[in-house]
Every structure is written in structure tokens, then in C-alpha cells.
Amino acid sequence: MKTQKFLYLSKSDVEKVDLPMAEIIDTLDQAFIQKGHGEIEMPPKPGIHTAPDAFIHAMPAYIPSLGAAGIKWVSGYPENYKKSLPYINGLLILNDPATGMVLSVMDCVWITAMRTGAATAVAAKYLANLDSKTIGILGCGVQGRTNLKALKIIIPGLNNCIIYDIYEKAAIKYSEDMQEETGLQIKIAKSPKEVVENSEVIVTAGPILKEPNPVIEGNWLKPGVFASPVDFDSYFKKSSFLNCDKFVTDDTSQCLYYKSLGYFKHIPEIYADLGEIAAGIKPGRKSRDEKIMCANLGLAMDDVAVAIKIYKRAKAGNIGKWLEL
Ligand SMILES: NC(=O)c1ccc[n+]([C@@H]2O[C@H](COP(=O)([O-])OP(=O)(O)OC[C@H]3O[C@@H](n4cnc5c(N)ncnc54)[C@H](O)[C@@H]3O)[C@@H](O)[C@H]2O)c1
Incomplete structure (x- = not known):
């Protein structure tokens, strides 16, 4: 041989x-x-x-x-x-x-860095308002970067980016790097609330914690928002999950498996698997004002x-x- x-x-x-x-x-x-x-x-x-x-x-x-x-x-x-x-x-x-x-x-x-950003962009293709102008990024690390890069491709009209990180230095470095890379105007927010209340598209990319201390309230979400919790339920409170009109995931069985482990305690009924929407089996966004969250857990x-x-x-x-x- x-x-x-x-x-x-x-x-x-x-x-x-x-x-x-x-x-x-x-x-x-x-x-x-x-x-x-x-x-x-x-x-x-x-x-x-x-x-x-x-x-x-x-x-x-x-x-x-x-x-x-x-x-x-x-x-x-x-x-x-x-x-x-x-x-x-x-x-x-x-x-x-x-x-x-x-x-x-x-x-x-x-x-891992690139495909996670790309998966958010695929979700946004079907679930976001594609004329959105403002994006919010919470957690200015690797995922904060690749998600922004990917979303700018699917939503080319994005022109304002509001960011937050618990480490100011990380936010400053991000704003310098990503302004140059994407051409977006980047503003550092003083709080997560400022980011969420002003964004049509939101990505949360802080650390995933089994016992999270989430801060995003449901009534901070704007009508028509598309949210991608890359860090699972570490940032969004129960009220924000419940305030969404549609909750989508990249894989229903995996999402339920994570739920059985103690994550995603407060998610509403899963509307669809992203694959079902991409394949046209279930409709994606139906109206401008729908608030839609898609939790991509990351797939093999x-x-x-x-x-x-x-x-x-x-x-x-x-x-x-x-x-x-
Ligand atoms: N869903 C998926 O498919 C997938 C894939 C890869 C990574 N992730 C998750 O994405 C998250 C980010 O990963 P990464 O590689 O970008 O990590 P990273 O360490 O590069 O970035 C994390 C950023 O979050 C900041 N941060 C920490 N705590 C924060 C808080 N409470 N509020 C705001 N910012 C905070 C850090 O300062 C850092 O800038 C992790 O939770 C990781 O597990 C998910």
C-alpha cells in the first residue's frame, strides 16, 4: 500500500x-x-x-x-x-x-471567526430589514469584527455602528480598526442601552456564561430589529426574548439540547430553523416592524x-x- x-x-x-x-x-x-x-x-x-x-x-x-x-x-x-x-x-x-x-x-x-459572522449574515438576509442603516455591536472582540464585516456585505447601506465593550480599550481599538476596514462611522456608546435603543441590527458577542447576568430589556428593542445573540443568552433578558415576534435558530435540536444543559432558559417557542427559512419552507420576515432574533449556535x-x-x-x-x- x-x-x-x-x-x-x-x-x-x-x-x-x-x-x-x-x-x-x-x-x-x-x-x-x-x-x-x-x-x-x-x-x-x-x-x-x-x-x-x-x-x-x-x-x-x-x-x-x-x-x-x-x-x-x-x-x-x-x-x-x-x-x-x-x-x-x-x-x-x-x-x-x-x-x-x-x-x-x-x-x-x-x-470559526469567519463562518460565525457569515452565519449571522445568512440569517440577516432572510430576517433583517435589508435597508437598515444602523448596527449595534456589544462585545468588541473577534466575533464583533467578523459579524460586522459579514453584515456590511448583506446590508451594504449600513452606515452607522454603535459599539459597547466593558473594556474601553477594546472598544477604542475596534472603532479604529473597523472604521478603516468597513468605512462605517463608529461611535462608542456609554451603555448597552444606548446601543440597543439606537440599532436596527444588533449583535451581542461577549463571553457565553452558563449563569449569565443579562442586561438588555425587551422594551429597548426597536420595531423591525434583527438581533443575533452570538453569545447565546448572556446579554438578552427574558423580556427581550419574549418581546420578539419570531425566534429562529440555526438548529432546533441543538438549541433544545443547550436548553437542557441550562442555557436559553427564557427563549420563546422556536418559530423555525434557519435552514427551513433559507429553503423557503417557512417564511422569514413578513413585515417591517417584526422584531426577530436568530440564535446561531454554530454548526459543524x-x-x-x-x-x-x-x-x-x-x-x-x-x-x-x-x-x-
Ligand atoms: N455562536 C457561535 O457560533 C459562536 C462561535 C464562536 C464564538 N462564539 C461566542 O462569541 C463570543 C465572542 O467570542 P470572541 O472570539 O469574539 O471573543 P473575544 O474574547 O475576542 O471577544 C469578547 C469581547 O467581549 C468583551 N466583553 C467581555 N465581557 C463583556 C461584557 N459583559 N459586555 C461587553 N463586552 C464584554 C471583551 O472585552 C472582548 O472584547 C463568545 O461568547 C464565544 O463563545 C459563538
Whole structure:
């Protein structure tokens, strides 16, 4: 038997491929349509939990239309910043669906950052008012950045961004970086309330906490708002969940699984899975004034769909290192 090799892509190799955000959004949109039609294999993610509010998750998925099969093994440790380590870390393995052989092992940090922003943008495509002008970002870290970048592609008329972070330094750095990257006017708010009351699109991206201390009241939400709680229910109070006309999630079974673990205690009845909306099985936004929240929990299919594209581009561009199994 011949020696089997796989392509190893480090964090900088993955970044070098530089898959454009617009392509990632389109790839995920197609994946959600297929999910809506039941064409994707993706069991709910199992995880282990070695420290309070920390997780290490296994996320497998098979997407037949892309010929993509793989698994992400990803950790999230909220206290890592105290050791100058990143919050999110991990690796993704891609397998050949025909033989099961390992095609590639790659760092998953860039993919996680980009695909989460892209998934918010897919939700916004169906659920936001696409002529929105003002966006609010709570939590000015990695997700605060990629979500803004992705939403500006789907809602190009966005021109004002109001931000909040408990660390002022983080907010200042964000405003400098993102103003340059997106061309948006960025204003640092004094409170989460100021952000929410003035935004048509809202992304919350602080740390996910099992016992959160949420602050966003239902009556702060503007008519017509679209909200993406990337940090689950850490920012939104029960009243804000209940004040939404539609509550959508990227995967109903996963959302209910998280609920069984103690997250999302106060969510209303789930209106739809994002895949059902993307596939046209259920309508998305029906009127200008609807308040809609879409909780994307992060799906293995998002990662695997992006990873296969990165693998193909890296292979064609001689990026990465071939290693023996
Ligand atoms: N749903 C998903 O698919 C998905 C995927 C990846 C990450 N996440 C979650 O997104 C969140 C952000 O991840 P990240 O990689 O951007 O982390 P990050 O550490 O880069 O950014 C978090 C930011 O939140 C700020 N912050 C901390 N507490 C805050 C508070 N109470 N109010 C406002 N800001 C606060 C920090 O100063 C930091 O700027 C995490 O909760 C992570 O678990 C979700």
C-alpha cells in the first residue's frame, strides 16, 4: 500500500488562503438551504467541560453536495486572556467521503471567526430589514469584527455602528480598526442601552456564561430589529426574548439540547430553523416592524463547508505542508 499523505494547514496557512467573506456567506447560504431539505448529516455536538464556562466540542458534518466530510475539535476558554492565550482554539480534520482517508488537518480559529459572522449574515438576509442603516455591536472582540464585516456585505447601506465593550480599550481599538476596514462611522456608546435603543441590527458577542447576568430589556428593542445573540443568552433578558415576534435558530435540536444543559432558559417557542427559512419552507420576515432574533449556535456544517473550500484553494496554490499519516 502506498504511503498516505494529508495537507497540514497552520493558522497562517489558512489565513494565507484568504477565502473572501462574500464567498463564505454564499457557501453557508447554500448549506442552510440543503439543511432545510434534510440533505446534511450533522449530529448535535458532544462536548467535555473541564473548567467553569469552558468547553471542548466535537463537531462532525457531512455535506454531500460539496463532497465534504469532517470534524472540528474546538475549545473555548473564557479565562484564557489572563494567560495571554486566545479564547477559541482547535483543529479541523477533513476526510475523503469516498474512502474516509484524511485529506487535511487545519487550524480552525480563522474558520470559526469567519463562518460565525457569515452565519449571522445568512440569517440577516432572510430576517433583517435589508435597508437598515444602523448596527449595534456589544462585545468588541473577534466575533464583533467578523459579524460586522459579514453584515456590511448583506446590508451594504449600513452606515452607522454603535459599539459597547466593558473594556474601553477594546472598544477604542475596534472603532479604529473597523472604521478603516468597513468605512462605517463608529461611535462608542456609554451603555448597552444606548446601543440597543439606537440599532436596527444588533449583535451581542461577549463571553457565553452558563449563569449569565443579562442586561438588555425587551422594551429597548426597536420595531423591525434583527438581533443575533452570538453569545447565546448572556446579554438578552427574558423580556427581550419574549418581546420578539419570531425566534429562529440555526438548529432546533441543538438549541433544545443547550436548553437542557441550562442555557436559553427564557427563549420563546422556536418559530423555525434557519435552514427551513433559507429553503423557503417557512417564511422569514413578513413585515417591517417584526422584531426577530436568530440564535446561531454554530454548526459543524458551517465549518466543514468552509474547510473544503480552503483545502482546495490551498492545494491548488501550494500552501501548507504534506505530512505522512
Ligand atoms: N455562536 C457561535 O457560533 C459562536 C462561535 C464562536 C464564538 N462564539 C461566542 O462569541 C463570543 C465572542 O467570542 P470572541 O472570539 O469574539 O471573543 P473575544 O474574547 O475576542 O471577544 C469578547 C469581547 O467581549 C468583551 N466583553 C467581555 N465581557 C463583556 C461584557 N459583559 N459586555 C461587553 N463586552 C464584554 C471583551 O472585552 C472582548 O472584547 C463568545 O461568547 C464565544 O463563545 C459563538
